[in-house]
Amino acid sequence: MALLVLPACLLVLGLLIGPMALMFRISLNQFSPTQLMIEAFSFSNYVQAAADPYYQEVILTTLGMALLCTALTLVIAFPTAYWLGRLESRWKSLVVIATLFPLLVGNVVRSAGWMALFTREGLINMVLLKAHVISEPLTLMYTPKAVVLGIIAVVLPYMILTIAAVIESIPRDLEDAAANLGASAFQQFWRVILPLSAPGVAAGSILVFVLCMNTYATAVLLGGPRFKMMAPAIFDQFVRGNNWPMGATLAFMLLAVTMSFTIFGSIAFARRYRMR
C-alpha cells in the first residue's frame, strides 16, 4: 500500500523540495551588477531585505491584502456555501461545476476582462455616467480596491466548495434541535453551524490565504506598476534585475511569513473551536 504514494512523493521531492533547496542556497549567495551571482554563504541578503523600507512596505501590503481578501472571501462565501451544502437537488452537481467554472478562466485573461470594466472609459464608468449617477469617471483601475475585487473573484470558488463540503456533513437535525430548544436562526448559525463548520472555515481560509499571499497576475494587471505585492517583486528581482540571490531571499521571506501566519492561525482557530 505504501507504494501507492510513491509517484506523488517522487514528484514533490523532485519538483518542489529539490528546487527549493537550490533556491535557498542561491539566497545565500551575493549579487554583483557586473558578475551577477557570486558564490558566498551569508545571510546578509535577508538582513538587507528586512531592513529595507521598500520591502517592509511590500511585505506589509501583501500580508494586509491577503488577510483582508481572506476575511472578505469568507464572509461572501459562507452564505453560498451553506446554501450549496444544504441543497438537495438533482442539479447539485451542475451547481458545483458552475461554482468551479470561473477557475477555467486563467487569471491573466480574467484580469484583462476586469481591465475592460475598470478603465476610465470602461463599462462601469460608461454605465454610471450615462445613468447620471456620477459626473466624473471614477478611478478604479490601478487601485488596491480593484486588486481586492480581482483576488476575491479568483479565490471565491475554493472557499465556497471547501466550506460547503463541511456544511453538507452537519446533520440538519441539529438545526431543528437548536430551534426546538429556543435558538433563533442567528443563534442556530452562531452556536451550532459556525462551530461545526470550523474545520471547513479553517481549511478554506488557509487555502485562500496562501493563494492571496502569492497573487501575481491580478496584482500586476489591476494594481498597476506602483502597487507592489511580493510575487511581482520577486519576479522583478529575478527577471528585470537579474538579481537571483535577492529574488530567492524575498521568495523565502514570503514563504516564511505565509507559513507562520498559517500555522499560528490554525493553532488559534483550533483552540477557539476545540477541534480535535
Next chain:
Amino acid sequence: MASLSIENLTKRFGTSVAVDGLDLAVQEGELVALLGPSGCGKTTTLRMVAGFLPPTSGRVLFDTEDVTRLPAHKRSTGMVFQSYALFPHMTAAQNVGFGLEMRGLGAAERQAQIEKVLKLVRLSHLAARFPRELSGGQQQRVALARALVIKPKLFLLDEPLSNLDAKLRAEVRIEIRALQQRLGLTTLMVTHDREEALTMADRLVVMESGRVRQIGSPRDLYDAPQDAFVADFVGRCNILAGRRESETQFRTESGLVLSVDIAPNESKNANAFALRPERISIQPGAKGDLHGAVQAVTYLGSQTEYHVRIGEEIFVVIQQTPDANEPLASVRPEDQVSLHWDRKSPRLVPQTSV
C-alpha cells in the same frame, strides 16, 4: 404542560398529500402515539406540531393558543429526535444547558437545573463527556434530559427507541413511560413499531396515506380494530376474506365456515374475518369441525407458532409452549390438529385496499 389540539391539519408537497385533514386532541398528561407505515404522514404531523414545517392548512393549538404560525424556536416544545441530534461540539451538560441558555438563564441557575435533570436520567457522572464518548442509550438519555429541562409545553418523541438494541429498547420504553407519567408530560410520539406504541401510549392513532384510520386505547385497537388495515398493523392477525352467513357464522371465499358472534358496532361492509393468533386454541388429532394439517411449527421460547392449513386457508396460531410431556408438544408438520376459539374473539371488519 399544555394540551394539544390539531384541527383539520393538511400538508401537501407539490401534488402529493402527506397529511390529509388530521384532527386530534391530546389531553394534558396524556401520551398519544402516531403509528403507521413509513410515508403515512406521522413524522410530517410531528414536524408541523414542532414548527419545523408550515402546514398547508389547518391549525395547531397548545391549550387555547393558536401556534400554527409561531416559529419553532418560540413554541417551547421538547423534542427527542430519532438521531438524538446532540450537538457534537458540546458536552452532555452543555447540550442540556443549551435550551436554558437560549432562555437567558444565568450560569448558576443553569448549572443547578442541569444537575437536577441529569440526576433524573441517571447521568450525573457523565456530564463532562462529549456525545461521541457516550453509548447509544446514554446519548438517548442526554437527549431526553435536554428536552425535559426546558419544561416544555409539549413533549415530542420521534421514533425515540429505533436506534437502540432490542434489550435496551424494552428497558428505555418502561423508563420513558414512567418518567412521562410521573412528570405528567403531554406527549406526542411517532413510531412505526407497534409494540412500542402498544406498551407506551394511552391512546394510539393509526395512520395510513395521511389519514387517520382509527384512534383509541391500545386495547380498543387490538381487540376491536375498525378495519383490516388496523387489525393487521397493531398486531399479527389472521385475516380471511368472505361474508357473514348467519348470526353466528362467516363463510370465507374458499367456502370454509367459521363461527363468530356479531359485535355491537360491526360494520355493514364487513367482508373480512379477523382473529388474533393467540385467541385460537390448538389440539392434536382431527377432532371437531375445524381441523387440518400442520404446515410448520416454530419454537419461540415461551411461545410456539403453528401454521395450520384448513381447506385453502392457512391459520397462524400462537400458544404458550406446551410442557414436553403434553400431547401438543409432539405435534410435527403433516400431523392433524383441530382448532377452536370463543365465538366472541373474532371480529368482522371491512377489507381495506392496502
